[in-house]
Amino acid sequence: MTRAEIRVGLVGLAIATAIVAGLLVAHGGDITALVAFGEASPEITAHAEDVLDRSVATRVDLGHDGRFFFLQSLDPLDLEPEEHAALLDRPVYRGQRMLYPMLAGAGGVAPAALVPWTMVLVNLAALAFGTLGTAALARRLGGSEWWGLAFVLNLGMIFEFDIGGAGIVAFAAAIWGTLALENGRVRAAAAWFVAAVLAREVMLLYVGGICLLRLVRTRRIPWSLGGLPALAVGIWAVYLRLRLDEGSGADEVQEIGLPFAGMWDAVPDWVEEPFHLVVIGALIAMMVVLVVRAVRYPCYLGWGSIGFVLLGTLLTRQVWWRFFDISRALAPIITAYVIVSFVVARRLDDGSGSSDVGEGPVGVDESSPGQVGLR
Numbered sequence: 001m002t003r004a005e006i007r008v009g010l011v012g013l014a015i016a017t018a019i020v021a022g023l024l025v026a027h028g029g030d031i032t033a034l035v036a037f038g039e040a041s042p043e044i045t046a047h048a049e050d051v052l053d054r055s056v057a058t059r060v061d062l063g064h065d066g067r068f069f070f071l072q073s074l075d076p077l078d079l080e081p082e083e084h085a086a087l088l089d090r091p092v093y094r095g096q097r098m099l100y101p102m103l104a105g106a107g108g109v110a111p112a113a114l115v116p117w118t119m120v121l122v123n124l125a126a127l128a129f130g131t132l133g134t135a136a137l138a139r140r141l142g143g144s145e146w147w148g149l150a151f152v153l154n155l156g157m158i159f160e161f162d163i164g165g166a167g168i169v170a171f172a173a174a175i176w177g178t179l180a181l182e183n184g185r186v187r188a189a190a191a192w193f194v195a196a197v198l199a200r201e202v203m204l205l206y207v208g209g210i211c212l213l214r215l216v217r218t219r220r221i222p223w224s225l226g227g228l229p230a231l232a233v234g235i236w237a238v239y240l241r242l243r244l245d246e247g248s249g250a251d252e253v254q255e256i257g258l259p260f261a262g263m264w265d266a267v268p269d270w271v272e273e274p275f276h277l278v279v280i281g282a283l284i285a286m287m288v289v290l291v292v293r294a295v296r297y298p299c300y301l302g303w304g305s306i307g308f309v310l311l312g313t314l315l316t317r318q319v320w321w322r323f324f325d326i327s328r329a330l331a332p333i334i335t336a337y338v339i340v341s342f343v344v345a346r347r348l349d350d351g352s353g354s355s356d357v358g359e360g361p362v363g364v365d366e367s368s369p370g371q372v373g374l375r
Helices: 001-026 031-035 040-054 065-072 093-095 098-103 110-140 145-152 156-164 166-183 186-199 203-218 225-245 261-272 274-296 300-314 321-329 333-347
Strands: none
Touching: 001 110, 001 145, 001 156, 031 040, 031 065, 031 110, 031 156, 040 065, 040 110, 040 333, 065 093, 065 098, 065 110, 093 145, 093 225, 098 110, 098 166, 098 186, 098 225, 110 156, 110 333, 145 274, 145 333, 156 166, 156 300, 156 321, 156 333, 166 186, 166 203, 166 333, 186 203, 186 225, 203 225, 203 300, 261 274, 261 300, 274 300, 274 321, 300 321, 300 333, 321 333
């Protein structure tokens, strides 16, 4: 890691800290406001006030994801599911995303009074760490490390921070996995991808896109790269269902539907709110352009993020109707669009690289140990 990359990471930390300060000021200085408890979720709010032994700040309506991660952080291993997990609206669906509450709850030993703080600190660190990783990745792909700010300034990441979500940890881990793979460190990449999918299970789509490009490049099935993350998700899924006794959890998934149906159903909502229309229209344009450029300028970040383009076509109206929600759900697309368009494409259009970008220091092909060649 170079000094310049570390400098960008520190700038990312400063920006993330400013976001925390701004949110705290906006919410009256109460750290529990960043957990996103809701006025219309009285059972969870009352439970939080009971375990914290004080009142908590609430938002209008139901609140948001952070209130569920707070419950999970109190018992991330679901050792006493009747005490905390019983209050989750969809226990299996929520419980699958275990890494963020595991970190925030320190495996379940963190005092309840500290959990609102640790939730914020984990995401603060993830924003800075993700920025550092993106800076190193941009540099590895032939651009300036300052493009690493495409992580912390990603609108989806900022909104995810505001509601105490797990997407920042998931994407930061995916970025570091991508960087490890571009540097030829396959085992390290697999470990990072395990962390990414345990933070947010839909990161399997990201891993799937990367494995597809790996297959194209090496002509070998990347068993460990894709198999270990899938195995980790499967093991946790079995454990979770045994602990919660909630069935398969398939009926809890409300966000997936027929292709493009959710987008179409949300159009009337966008028309009523022109700002939503502009932002979501820009996101859709990024989706289309990213697919074209990722195919033309192949790199692992681009191909991994194509999985989120596929996800976007399947998301329902409840995700698409507001830019606040859809930008969080498809956040990897935003950062990938910036890096692929302004780092990878620019480098190759300038004639300073081949059509296959990155992967291994000085062109080392890990699929053929001991052989060195240009890609």
